[in-house]
Amino acid sequence: METFSLLAHGFAVALTPLNIALLLLGCFAGTLIGALPGLGPVNGVAILIPLTFAFGFDATSSLILLSSVYFGCMYGGRISSILLNIPGDEPAVMTTLDGYPMAQQGRAADALAISGVASFFGATVAVIGLTLFAPMLARMAIYFGPADYFALYILAFITIGGIAGVDPRKTLISALLGLMIATMGLDPISGIPRYTFDNYHLYDGIDAIVALVGLFAISEILMLLEKAAKDRAKPIGIDSWIPDFRTIWTTKWAILRGSVVGFVAGVLPGAGASLGSVMSYSMEKQASDKDDTFGKGDPRGVAAPEAGNNAASGGALIPMLSLGVPGSGTTAVMLAMLISLNVQPGPLLFERQPDLVWGLVASLYLGNVALLILNLPMIGIFSRLMMVPTWALMPIVAAVSFVGVFSISNSTFDLELMIIFGVLGYLLRKLDVSLVPLVLGLLLGGDMERNLRRAMSISDGDWGVLIASPISVTLYVLTVLFLGLSIWLTMRDHKRMQSRTMEG
Amino acid sequence: MSVRLAGVAIFMIAALYTWYGRDYTASFGDVLGPSVFPMIVGIPAMILSASLVVFPTGQVAWPDRSHMLRQVAALAILLGYAFLLLPLGFPLATFGLIAGMGIVLGGSPVKAIILGALFAPALWALFDQVLGLPLAVLGRWFS
Numbered sequence: 300m301e302t303f304s305l306l307a308h309g310f311a312v313a314l315t316p317l318n319i320a321l322l323l324l325g326c327f328a329g330t331l332i333g334a335l336p337g338l339g340p341v342n343g344v345a346i347l348i349p350l351t352f353a354f355g356f357d358a359t360s361s362l363i364l365l366s367s368v369y370f371g372c373m374y375g376g377r378i379s380s381i382l383l384n385i386p387g388d389e390p391a392v393m394t395t396l397d398g399y400p401m402a403q404q405g406r407a408a409d410a411l412a413i414s415g416v417a418s419f420f421g422a423t424v425a426v427i428g429l430t431l432f433a434p435m436l437a438r439m440a441i442y443f444g445p446a447d448y449f450a451l452y453i454l455a456f457i458t459i460g461g462i463a464g465v466d467p468r469k470t471l472i473s474a475l476l477g478l479m480i481a482t483m484g485l486d487p488i489s490g491i492p493r494y495t496f497d498n499y500h501l502y503d504g505i506d507a508i509v510a511l512v513g514l515f516a517i518s519e520i521l522m523l524l525e526k527a528a529k530d531r532a533k534p535i536g537i538d539s540w541i542p543d544f545r546t547i548w549t550t551k552w553a554i555l556r557g558s559v560v561g562f563v564a565g566v567l568p569g570a571g572a573s574l575g576s577v578m579s580y581s582m583e584k585q586a587s588d589k590d591d592t593f594g595k596g597d598p599r600g601v602a603a604p605e606a607g608n609n610a611a612s613g614g615a616l617i618p619m620l621s622l623g624v625p626g627s628g629t630t631a632v633m634l635a636m637l638i639s640l641n642v643q644p645g646p647l648l649f650e651r652q653p654d655l656v657w658g659l660v661a662s663l664y665l666g667n668v669a670l671l672i673l674n675l676p677m678i679g680i681f682s683r684l685m686m687v688p689t690w691a692l693m694p695i696v697a698a699v700s701f702v703g704v705f706s707i708s709n710s711t712f713d714l715e716l717m718i719i720f721g722v723l724g725y726l727l728r729k730l731d732v733s734l735v736p737l738v739l740g741l742l743l744g745g746d747m748e749r750n751l752r753r754a755m756s757i758s759d760g761d762w763g764v765l766i767a768s769p770i771s772v773t774l775y776v777l778t779v780l781f782l783g784l785s786i787w788l789t790m791r792d793h794k795r796m797q798s799r800t801m802e803g
Numbered sequence: 804m805s806v807r808l809a810g811v812a813i814f815m816i817a818a819l820y821t822w823y824g825r826d827y828t829a830s831f832g833d834v835l836g837p838s839v840f841p842m843i844v845g846i847p848a849m850i851l852s853a854s855l856v857v858f859p860t861g862q863v864a865w866p867d868r869s870h871m872l873r874q875v876a877a878l879a880i881l882l883g884y885a886f887l888l889l890p891l892g893f894p895l896a897t898f899g900l901i902a903g904m905g906i907v908l909g910g911s912p913v914k915a916i917i918l919g920a921l922f923a924p925a926l927w928a929l930f931d932q933v934l935g936l937p938l939a940v941l942g943r944w945f946s
Contacts, residue, residue: 353934466860468851472813475848479820482844486827486837493827493837494820517881523908524874525866690910691918694901698926701884701900702893706936714885718878730809731861748840755835793860 306430309657312359313665321356321364322662326669329371333378334685335692336385340372340612340629342519345511346696348636349703358640359655365636366616366659367666369629370422373609374670377414378681381407381601382535390573390608393580397593397600402535404596411678412542413598414605417554419671421606424558425565425613426663429620432566433649433656437621440646445754446765450774452747455624457778457785458567459736467785469732477740478747480505487745488752500712507635507741509704509713510720514734515632516700517721520693522728550602553583561607565614565626575611576604613663620644620656624743628735635742805863810855817852821845877907892942893931898923 312318332343344365351361376391381398394414401410443451456474483494484504495501560582561575583603584593593600615626623645625631637644642655649656674681704717724734751765758764766772824841866874880903888896898919905915931938 353930353936468855469860472848472851472855475817475844475851476813478844479817479841479848482824482841489827489833489837491827491837493841494823520877520904520908521874524877525870688910690905690908690915693908694904694915694918695922695926697881697904698897698900698922701888701897702926702930702936702938705888706930709937711885711888714888715882718881718885721881722878726809729863729865730806731863751840751843752833752835756833760834 302430302434305434305653305657306661308653309659309661310665312654312658313363313661317356318360318363318658318662319665321360322367322666323669325364325367326371326666326673329368330375330378330670330674330681331371331684332368333372333375333391334681335375335687336379336383336685336689338519338692338696339376340369341632342515342696343368343372344629344632345508345515346700346703348508348632348639349512349706350699351636352639353703353706358637358642358652359658361636361640362633362655362659363662365633366663367669369612369633370609370663370666371670372629373422373612374415374418374674375681376608377418377601377605378411378678379685381410381414382682382685390576390604390611392573393576393604393608394601396580396604397595397597400594400596401598401601406546406596407535408542409546409598410601412675413547413550413601415671415674415678416547417550417557417602417605418609418674419667420554421558421561421609421611422613422667422670423664424606425562425610425616426660426667428562428566428610429613429617429663430660433617433621433660436617437646437649440622443646443770444768445750445757447768447770447774448750449747449754449765450771450778451622451624452743452750454774454778454781455739455743456736457782459733459739465731465733465789467782467789469730470736473727473732473734474736474740477737477742478744479740480510480737481741481744482748487749500710504745505716505741506639506707506713507738508639508707509717510741511632511635511738512700512704513717513720514724514738516696517718518724518728518734520697521721521725523689523693546598550598553587553599553602554606556583556586557603557606558610561610562614564607565611566617567626573608575614576608579607579610580604620648620659621646623746625739628738631735631738631742635738638742804859805865806859806861807856810852810859813852814849814856817845817848821849873907877904880904880907888942889939890942890944892940892945893938894923894927894940895942897926 313322329343332338333340347365347368351364356364373390376386377394377398380386380391380394381402384395384399386392386395398410398414401407456471459470459474483501485492485502492502557579560579564575564578580600580603583599587599612627612629615630617626619625619630619634623634623643625634634644642648642652701714704713705711707713727734727737754764766775821842824838824845827838828836880900884896884900887899901922902916902919905918906912927938927940930936
C-alpha cells in the first residue's frame with residue numbers, strides 16, 4: 300500500500316509541464332537515436348548528459364529525460380533492424396533475424412507493429428517489477444556495511460561482462476583499467492595526489508563524463524571509418540502502415556515469455572539488454588519453433604526479443620537505483636550523470652529523495668504509453684529520418700559531444716582527454732574488450748576504495764573483516780560461482796570452435 | 804599478435820602503476836593508507852595481462868591502409884578542433900570540424916561544407932543564445 304501512495308506522489312512529480320515536455324522530447328529523440336544505425340543507447344545518453352547540464356535541470360528532470368531517451372532507444376532500435384537489416388543498437392540484433400525476412404515478404408507493417416506492442420509490454424512488465432522490487436532491494440541493502448559493499452562491487456565487476464562470449468580475462472582487465480583511472484587525482488581520505496604527473500588538471504581526477512563521451516562517441520566514429528564509405532542500403536519500401544491485429548494477437552505468449560526472461564536478465568548486474576534479447580529469442584525458439592519457421596519471418600521471433608530487450612533495460616534500472624551498481628552500459632552512463640549531480644544512488648536514495656525515485660518510476664509508466672502512441676502511427680516519420688546519411692550525422696554528433704564536454708569545465712584539456720579516451724576505446728573494442736566494465740570501474744572505483752578503507756579502519760587493520768558478515772560471504776560465493784561458470788563456458792566455446800575448425 | 808602486444812602494453816602500464824603506487828605513504832589515522840588499493844588493482848592487472856601475452860584469445864582484423872589514413876585524418880581534425888577552439892572561436896572551429904569530418908566520412912566536399920556552414924552558426928545560436936553557455940564568436944586570434 301505504501302508503494303501505491305509513493306507512486307501516486309511520483310505521478311504528481313512526473314506530471315509537471317516541464318517533466319512532461321522532457322518526457323515527450325526524450326521519447327522522440329530516443330526513438331530516433333535508437334533507429335539511426337551507429338548511435339546506440341549508450342552513445343545517445345552519453346552525448347545528452349552534458350546537454351542536460353547545459354540546460355540546468357535538476358536531477359529528477361535530467362533523469363526523466365535520460366530514461367525516456369533510454370527507453371526510446373530500445374523502441375527505435377527495431378526500426379532499422381526490420382527495414383534495413385542493420386540493428387540500430389546492439390540489443391536489436393536478434394530482431395533482424397525474423398524482422399527483416401518479414402519485411403522482405405511485405406509484412407513490414409506487421410513486424411513494426413508487433414515489435415512496438417512487444418516493446419510496450421516488455422517495458423511495462425519491467426516498470427511494474429521496478430515498482431515492486433526496487434524498494435524491497437533497497438530495504439535489504441540498508442543492512443550492507445562497508446565490507447559488504449566492497450564484496451558487492453567485486454561481484455559487479457565479475458558479472459558485468461555477461462556470461463557467455465568474450466574471454467573473462469579481458470573483461471577483468473577492462474574493469475581493472477577503469478579502477479586504475481579512478482585512483483587518479485587527490486586521494487579522498489589522505490589528500491595526497493596520486494598518478495597526477497604533477498599536472499594540475501588531473502588533481503580532480505578524470506571526469507567520468509569526459510571519459511564516457513570519448514570512449515563511446517569518439518570510438519564509434521573511428522569504428523565507422525573502418526567501413527567502406529558507400530551509402531547505406533535502401534530500406535524496404537512499404538505501401539501500408541496498417542498492421543493486421545490478428546497477427547499481433549498470435550504473438551501474445553511469445554511477448555509474455557520474452558518479457559519475463561528479459562526482466563530477469565536485466566536485473567542481474569551487468570547482463571543488460573543485449574543478453575535479455577538473446578535469451579528471450581533462444582528460449583522462444585526452443586519453446587515454439589515446431590515448424591522450423593524461425594529465422595524466416597516468424598512474428599514470434601520478432602515479438603520475443605523485443606519484449607526481452609525492453610524488459611531487460613527496465614530491469615537494469617533496479618540495481619542501479621537501489622544498490623548504486625548499474626546493470627548495463629547505459630545505466631552505468633546514467634549513474635555517472637547522477638553522481639555528477641551529487642545524487643548518490645543506493646538504498647538511502649529511496650528515503651532521502653523519494654521525489655526523484657518515484658518521479659522517475661511514474662515517468663517510465665507514462666513514457667511507455669507515449670512511446671507506444673508515438674511509435675505506431677508515426678513510424679513512417681522515423682523511417683524517413685533514419686535515412687540521414689552517416690557523413691552528415693556523425694560530424695554533428697561530434698560537434699555536440701565537444702560542446703557538451705567543453706561546457707563541463709570550459710577547458711580544452713578535457714577535449715584532448717576525450718580524444719585520448721576515444722582512441723583507447725577504439726583499441727579496446729578492436730581487441731574484443733568490453734568498455735562497460737571499464738566505465739563501471741571508473742565510476743565505482745572511488746567508492747570501492749573508500750568502503751575497503753572504512754572497513755579496515757573499523758577492524759583496525761584486520762583483513763578478516765572482509766568475510767566477517769554473512770552478506771559479504773554470500774556475495775563472494777556468488778562471485779566465485781559466476782566466475783567458474785563463465786570460465787567453463789569460455790572453455791567450452793573454445794573447444795567447440797577448435798573442433799569446428801578441425802572439421803572444416 | 805595484436806592481443807599479445809596489447810597484453811605487453813597493459814602489463815607495462817600495470818607494472819608502472821603498481822611501482823608508483825608503492826610510494827604513497829599512509830597518513831596518521833588511516834589504517835590502510837593510499838597505496839594498498841593501487842596494489843590490489845595493479846597486481847591482478849599485471850597477472851592477467853601477462854597471461855594474455857602467453858595465452859592470447861581472439862583475432863583482430865585491422866583496417867587496411869586507406870581506411871587507417873581516414874582514421875588518422877579524423878583524429879587530426881578532432882585534435883585540431885581541441886587546439887583551435889579558443890584561438891578561432893566557436894563558429895569557425897566548428898565549421899572546420901563538421902566540414903572536415905563530413906569529407907573524411909565520405910560525403911561530397913561541397914555538401915560537407917554547406918552542412919558545416921549551416922550547422923556551425925546554428926549550434927552556436929542554440930548553445931550560446933538559447934542555452935546560455937558562453938561560447939566565443941571570435942577567438943583569441945581576432946581580438
